[in-house]
Amino acid sequence: MAGLLSNFRNTIILSVILALVMAFGFGHSPHGFDDAYFSAVFRVMHVFFGILWIGLLYYFNFVQIRVMPQIPAELKPAISKYIAPEALFWFRWAALATWVMGVILAYSRGYLGEAATLGLWGGYTPGSDMGFVFIGVGMWLATIMFLNVWGVIWPNQKRALGIVVVDDAAKAKAARMAMLFSRINTLLSIPMLVCMTMYQTLFG
Known part of the structure; x- marks a missing residue:
């Protein structure tokens, strides 16, 4: 064993x-x-990739970014050349898989249009469509986070880690930009999780 x-x-x-x-x-x-069975399978995959994505987001923000200033200069290359690139590989692909599986799940459950329009799909009905508002907000927050990963964090991390060669000033600027947008995702992650999880309990 x-x-x-x-x-x-x-x-x-x-x-x-x-x-x-x-x-x-x-x-x-x-x-x-039946269809409910496959929706359950999609939910498992959505949750698994979501745990991987948000878990790595929290690793970066709760641990790596905070501890990096305390690491001796001679040890920092071990983080930037080995640990960070590997973590970012799983981080960015888990973000994509989470978002794709979330869209598939919402479609399979029949509420993609309602959630994407915050309950306005086909006309808003006060009270009965409130759940679509909450799950829709959660989905849009997750979409913003996903776009941040691929559109801002990963391109800047490539410069900061030397995967894309730039001068020192551009590298420092890229590192700060990646950190700030990673913090934006951390900021959005908890309200996103509230919307997702409480919707499933109270409306799902």
Whole structure:
């Protein structure tokens, strides 16, 4: 068992296999393998990628950005050349996968239009369409965060980490820009999570 757990790839493969067994088991619920079943599968994928994305966002903001000034100069290249690029790979692709799976989930559940228009799709009905306002706000906040990752944070991180070669002044400016937009995403993440999770409990 220790040999299995010491290999990250094998650990993830086994975890996915166990998850697939569980998912197949849910196909024997009263729903069977109907539309609700596949919506549940989409939700699992949306939540998994969301945990990976937001978890790395919190790692960057709760740990790396705060601790970097305390790291001796001779040790910082280990972060910038090895840890940060790897973390940013999973970070940006998890952001994309989270957003795509969220759109697919909303479409499969039949509320994509209502959520995207904050309940105005087909005419707003006070009270009954309030849930679409909340889930729509959550979706738009997540969309802003996703666009920040690919449109601002990642391009600037490439300059800050030396993946794209620029002069020192441009590198410092890029690092600050990446940090500020990462903080914007941290700021938006908690209200986004409130909208997403409370909607599922009270309206979903």
